[in-house]
Amino acid sequence: MLVNMADEQIVLLNKITAIIDEKAAKYKDELADMPRVRAVNEKKLIVDLIDEALALAESMKPAPFDLIADFKRLKQQLNNLH
Secondary structure, three states, rough: HHHHHHHHHHHHHHHHHHHHEEEEEHHHHEEEHHHHHHHHHHHHHHHHHHHHHHHHHOOOOOOOOHHHHHHHHHHHHHHHOO
């Protein structure tokens, strides 16, 4: 049972990571032309996804420390934009 739960966590984390990667890349590419309201909402969505991914990753055993560090770095980069 624990193996299945761990596998499900990995699959879920991979899916969330793919969504974050896609949305963050699009956000960075379109930020200059994006209306301010949309930029704020898009950034909030991405940061919220990162927070969910961090919570999931930190709950995993063993924790994927490199991925956690990447999420934290991306979150900091996003917070420094705009």
